[in-house]
Amino acid sequence: MSQALVIVAHGSHLNPDSSTPTHAHADTIRETGAFDEVKVGFWKEEPHLREVLRTVESDEVYVVPLFISEGYFTEQVIPRELRLEGWDVSQWDSDGLSADHVTLTAEDTGQQVTYCGPVGTHESMTDVLVRRAETVTGDSDVGDGFGFAVVGHGTERNENSAKAIEYHADRIREMDRFDEVQALYMDEEPEVDDVADYFESPDIVVVPLFIADGFHTQEDIPEDMGLTDDYRKGYDVPADVDGHRIWYAGAVGTEGLMADVILERAAEGGADIGDALELVRERTRGQQTVEV
Template sequence: MQALVIAAHGSHLNPGAARPTYAHADTVRDTGAFDEVREAFWKEEPHFREVIRTLESDEVYVVPLFISEGYFTEQVIPRELRLSEWDPDRWDSEGTDADWATLEAEGKTIHYCGPVGTHDAMTDVIVRRAESVTDDPDVGKGVGLAVVGHGTERNENSAKAVEYHADRIRNRGRFDEVEALFMDEEPEVDDVTDYFESDDVVVVPLFVADGYHTQEDIPEDMGLTEDYREGWEVPAEVEEHRIWYAGAVGTEALMAEVILERAADAGADIENAIDRVKRATAEMADADDRGSRAEAGD
């Protein structure tokens, strides 16, 4: 038997913080790829510390639903899971290329994976997010893309993940312009229009869940609204640009694929589950697009 644990931060203050975790777990569960699928959190129940002992499976794949490598993925989660032999060097990573480490805990074999945010498959999720917010599966020509992260001097890896995916998307040549912007370091998202010549700019925050950063700080900082409580238009006119603000990338349904990719890289037997998730999320996107056109009377 094999089990999947999706390890996320959660929140005591934001009841919606765990919603993407449960949604992606349900998507993976529906594929039948794992005998057991569990959600575990740092700030909510069920807690990291207890999750392993609730499983019957001997093989456990732990995938952190975090954006970057750092304090939580390298210290908190391994400690709470009681991975006594863990050492960050097992990932042999420079900040964006963590893979997995196989250890023992609670009498089980634990395959501890790198965070979803640095996996190559996350690049496709960012692009899908841009497609979703614009209702355009071919979005790119004549459009700029801003990938936005928190950024912090306390963890250089926070910026590395954002820059990594921005570089990968830029190299594809799909969008006219691609920039990595940040909340707490330069270049700042406050000045988003300064970095683009394109009239249309899609802004995708590289965050797992929508919270006060993505729903309050960033919209106000970019000038989408003076008061987040009043909402904002999509697209919104800001200094002669149309800003298509997508909200947190982690809420995109295709994130379930990245979770599966992480587990598969570590040796999980998932058969064709990834292809099924791709098809299912593409159908969901098409249905949302048809619904949007119907509401608009097209």
Template sequence: MSQALVIVAHGSHLNPDSAAPTHAHADTIRETTAFDEVKVGFWKEEPHLREVLRTVESDEVYVVPLFVSEGYFTEQVIPRELRLEGWNVSEWDSDGLSADDVTLTAADTGQQVTYCGPVGTHESMTDVIVRRAETVTGDPDVGPGFGLAVVGHGTERNENSAKAIEYHAERIEKSGRFDEVQALYMDEEPEVDDVTDHFESPDVVVVPLFIADGFHTQEDIPEDMGLTDDYRKGYDVPAEVEGHRIWYAGAVGTEGLMADVILERAAEAGADVGEAVELVRERTRNVSAMEA
């Protein structure tokens, strides 16, 4: 039986770059030939979530949401738009971090769809955050002498978003790789505006747990941290802020290793991905080294 992968994301009518990471990760996975088909679908762009399964010829489909956390989109919008018969969020039996997968039938196409939890809560996302720090500093061994800030939107918007931020920050802290690790938020305490107040380390890498670069990551966060008084003027990396060097990495979802998390979600749900995970890890590391 042929198998297909469908990566679903939010997309944007306003930001033409919003879909770029989704397409890039799909291309990376497509090159591994692990799936007979690799498609993408969006809520706010074409191809739309409601139509994407009709573009898939395979009978067996793995759907992986390119979202940071569990919530409204993963629990309501995506299953509804894909017309997954019998969907109920209780199928995931999740505490906000532990959604895995459930197999249902798409009502209008009859396809067997295995619907996976979002990439943002998968444990491998921790590796992507660390890789992002390596990429922005150009140092594959970055850690000693550095602090790391993992940044999220804030709990007022979605309490599960904060859970994901804290989960990955705690895992990185326990690894002992960085001298200091802190979860920071845009709308909640502790705030990213006060980033230098939370670190003693002279160098701090800031990684926003966002899928794509947009208004928040390109405008709000750089200005809030004091990297620039006007994002349109740009900023240095690293930038000097109150006696610290701030290495601002931009959205974690733009890191090439994200393709690995998508693959791991599908593999854990039963997809046969062969050596694709190892291939992606090797290829994206080489690309990151070239870009540094």
């Protein structure tokens, strides 16, 4: 039986570059030959979530949401737009971090769809965050003398979003690789505005747990941290702020290794991916981030 992978993401009417990482990761996975088809679908762009399964010829489809946390989009919007028969969020039996997969039938196409949890809560995302630190510093051994900040939106928007930030910060801390690790937020304490106050390390890598670079990661966060007084002028990497060197990495979702997490999700749902994981890890090592 042929198998297809469908990567679903938010997309944007306002920022045409927001879909760039999704297409790039789809291309990376397509090149491994693990799936007969690799497609993408968006909520705010074409091809739309509601139509994407109709573009797939395979009977067996693995759907992986390119979202950071469990919530409105993963629990309501995507299953509704894909018309997954009998969907109920309780089938994931999740605590907000543990959604894995459930196999259902698409009502209008009859395809067997294995609907997976979002990439952002998968344990492999921790490795992608660390890879971002390696990429932005140009040092595959970065760690000693460095602090690491994982940045999220804040708890008011989505409680599960904060859970994902804390989860990965804890996992990076357990590695004992970086001198200090801190979860910071845009809208909640501890705030990313005060990044220098939370670290003693002379160097701090800052990685936003966002799928794509956009208004928040390209404008708000650099200005809030004091990297620049006007994002349009750009900023240095690293930038000197209050006696620290800030290595601002931009959205984690632009890291090539994100394709690994998508594959992990599909494989845990039962997809036969062969040696695709090894191929992706090898090809993305030393690779530049997705340009947007």
